[in-house]
Structure formats: structure tokens, C-alpha cells
Amino acid sequence: MQIVVFTRSTPDTAAKVEVAADGRVTWGDAALVVNPWDEYALEEAIVQAKNAGGKATVIALGPEMHNDALKHALAMGMDEAARVQDAALDPADSLSYATAAAAAAKKVDGVELVIFGKESIDVGSDQHAYQTARKLGWPMLSSVSKIVAVDFAAKTITVERLLEQGKQVVTSKLPAVLSVTKEINEPRYPSFIGIRKASKAVIPEWSLADLGVSAVAARTQVGRFMNLPAREGQVEMIAGTPEEMATKLVDRLLEEKVL
């Protein structure tokens, strides 16, 4: 039995990301980190694979910058890593991504579970996870906050999902694709030994030909990037006793017709 996690490198969450004069997105000298949501997916895969006596494999799609995330995942305790690299692949387009990701997951022997983090912060989307599930033809369980029970022999999984209106408990057949939220676990920090081992790891590269798929033409194109519009106006400081502050603030909010 194997569990596959898909990850990618993204700029550090504390980085100031902006659009430079040449139109490119920059994040200064901030480090690349594993996409923050994926840490929960990696932790869950490590724990579930160990409990079931299986293996956990981490895969990234795209250029060499994603090796940073893969090495972090190996340092955390993932067993294997691989990167899909092909000139014909456009991992920024979710359909192109999902077609390659589904083929990569199927290349992993005995895969029963694919886990994604809730979202990729760089592309600002989670659509690639759902589309990978569809291309695999497997059920998708999104926003999972807890794996209640999993039985790889009987091929069933029961999870708790965090939805807008509350918590849902749902059972599905395996294999399945999950996306997990922050509530599911507390990701571990990589150990010193893990980091040393990961730094020496040679990460295999898979081409689309290795995966037995041909490239899917991207259906979407990204145009220019723009900085956020500056917030208009200056802050108005409201002073006085708490009661005076309250009165003045309510006056202002009523004037603005926002209450």
C-alpha cells in the first residue's frame, strides 16, 4: 500500500510578494518553502503509511525549484520523492497539471490514497486537486479535518470534513483523493538526521513519456500580474474615553452607511 502526496515550493508565507517593474512576481531574498498547506498532507501521509505498514511518496510537478519542497518532505519522513519535468507540461494550468498528476500517481505501485494540501498559495487555487481526482476517476474528499477510520484491506475510509455549515462525516471507497485542512494534525519539524539524509537524496525525474501520457494543451493563460491597489485614504485616529470613542466610531460608520 502506498500514499502519494503532491507538493510544490512556494515563497515563505512571511515574504513580501510584489510585482517588479519588469512585470515578474518577486519575493526578495525570502526562502522557498514547502507550500504551507502541504505540510498537513505530508504529516498525515507519514502517519497513515506507518500505521498501515505502507509507504509514503511525495511528487512535485514542474521545474527544479520544487526540489526544495521535495527535500523538506523527505526530511520530514516521506519514503520516496519524484519530480515530473517535461517541456510540454504547463503546471500552472490545472488541467495540464491534473492529467500529469493522475498519471504520476498511477505510476506509484499499490497507491490507495492521494493527499493534497487544501490549496497552493502561489497559484491561489485548489482546482488541480479536484481535477486530479477526476482524471484518476477516484472519489474526492475535500476539506478533511480528521481521518476517522481507514481500512486499506477492506478499501474503505471514513473522514470528517469541515464545510461552511458544519462538520460532515462521510465514508468512501478506496482508492480516493483527499485534501486536508489545518485541523487534521500538527506537522512535525524535520529532524537533523532527516535533513542530512534528504540533502543527499537524488530525486528521480519523470517525463510525460515515462508516465505514458501526452501533454494536454493549457486551457487557461496567465496574463500580467498586478500589485494590490493601495488602500485609499489615511487612517483617522479616534481618541477619548472608551465611551467617547464608541460614539464617534458609530457616527462615522453610520455616515458611511456600512452598518
Added chain:
Amino acid sequence: MSAVLVWIETFKGQALNAGREALGAGQLLAERFGVPLTAVVFGPNAAAIGAELGEFGAVNAVVCEDTTLSDYRLEPYAALLTKLVQEHQPKAVVAIGSSRGRELLAASAADTDSSLLTEVLSLSVRDDGAIQVVRPVYAGKVLSEAVGSAAGTQFVALRGRAFQAPAANAGARASVTTVAPVLSEDAIATKISSFEEEVGKVNLTDAAIIVSGGRAVANNPKDAPAGVPDATVWKAQDAFANVLQPLADVLGGAVGASRAAVDAGYIPYAHQVGQTGKTVSPDVYIACGISGAIQHQAGMRSSRVIVAINKDAEAPIFKLARYGLVGDLFQIVPALTAELKKRLGK
């Protein structure tokens, strides 16, 4: 039938109001493409809901009330939406990008190899028929223009509160067509065993007003009762329940929190606003004891009016705020609640 389809999310046999925003965006597209606007509604009461969406611009409604669609599940919903797309070749499929809306549109776009643009803040149609949108990337720190593919159906999932609902046309009715489901219960791999609803809570992403608390809520002057396992956590939880919640209640709003407050165990994760929580854009965002780290800003900076209440006059949140109040939230927030009760007549 070429059309623009708008999927209307329902819960317990009622349409979610945010669906009207999707009809607003759908109407822009339908007019531009010169095709009718069609609402798609699945689940209990779908026919009645679909007909009534005529008030918000739907000309037609395609509905299915089969029991396999009673509770939202991705497989039967996506299978049916995909079939509608294959049969009718609509110009576009639009929905609010709630957790259900995002996965449903993504699934159906994958099934039909169509373009999909999510978290859409604004949109237009180019002369070649491609839909061009603006959407946030890098956790909302940067905006990006992106373009769909005019060759097929273009799927668009909207950010909540980014589009206006059409003006209501009281009494107008959509023409309803009932369709059959695609999957039988035996063919559906997922079974829902329970649902625990959060009753009476306003959903953060829909809320017009949000009162949010940071780590400073633990400075609650109230004494924790003897014997509680952690006095700090008790104080913070008490502050969320008895200081911030009453302000949210009088405003009909929701309670949010910073990551620091969530990580410290003061309030459940569902309330977290920011880069690893929810992105919100209410009319008013009242930040209480929140310093305004860049990760928090990413989740709330598109709010219309930001009010910052903080002891530290140097806190970065004041750079975003329209109104700044320097002082103790435990004095200011109750005073604000009392004043609003008086002024709003509650």
C-alpha cells in the same frame, strides 16, 4: 440551447443567497454572449427554487430533485452537471466558489476538458469570446489577469461578495425543465453518515461585518474560575464568547480570529482569517487586539472599512485601517456594543 449556466448552491432545500451574486455575474456574461441565463439547481425543492430565481434574472432553470442529490455530494452532482454541459455546450458555467462550488466546477471542467478560472474578483469578455478575469495569487498578495479558452465552455468560480446580485424583479419566474440523474445510488462511492450543523453562527465568508480577535484577547481582566486547566485559554475563550461575540451579534456579523489566537487554542480554526485561514471581504472588519501580520492582512485587506482597536499605536494594522482606536479592547469593545445597541435600537 446555448446558454450561460449558473449553479445555485442549496442547503436543506433552500438556495444560498450568495447564488444571486453568481446570477449577477452570469447575467453580464449572458448579455455579452447574447444567450439566455439558465439556473441549475439540484436537490430537494429544486423546481420551486429554480422557478423563483426568475426574480434574479434566470430565464430558464434546469432542475433535478432525485434522492441521490438530496445532500450535496461531488460524484452525482458533477456527473449530472457534466452531462448538461456535454448536451448543451453552454458558453459558460458560473458558480460561487464556496468549497462545494469550487470542487463541482473543477470536476466538471476536468470531465469536459474545459478552461476553469477560480477565485474570480472581476470579469469581462474579450472580442474573441475568451473570458478574462482578475484573481488573487500568492495568498492574495498579488493580483493576476487570466484568460479562459473561447473554444469550449468556460467555467468560472467567483469569490464571494465580489459581484452584485441583479435587481430583484418581483414575481418573475424562470421556465423550469426537470432532468434525470446520471448516477444511481449503487454507483456512488461516498455515503454521508452524519452532519453536525453549526447553528446560529454567521458564515465568515458571507458575513457583511466581522469582529475579529487576536492574541490580546487573553488579556481578559476577568478571573478564571479555580480548577480550569489553563487560565489563559479560559480567559481568551471567555473574551471571544462574552466580549467579541456580543458585538458581532448586535451587528448581525460573524467572529473571526488571527492565526495566533487559533494556534493558541483560543477559538476553533473555522474562525481563522488570513493566509492559512479564510479570505474575507466584509463591509466592516473590526480587528480587536490584532497586530496585523502580513499573513493576516492577506486574508482581510479587501474589506471595505477596517477598524483597528489595539493598545499598541505602532501596530501595522493601523496602516490598513480607516479608523484607529488606541486603547484596551476590554474597555472599548463593550462600550461600542452598548453604543450600537442604543443607536441601532436593539
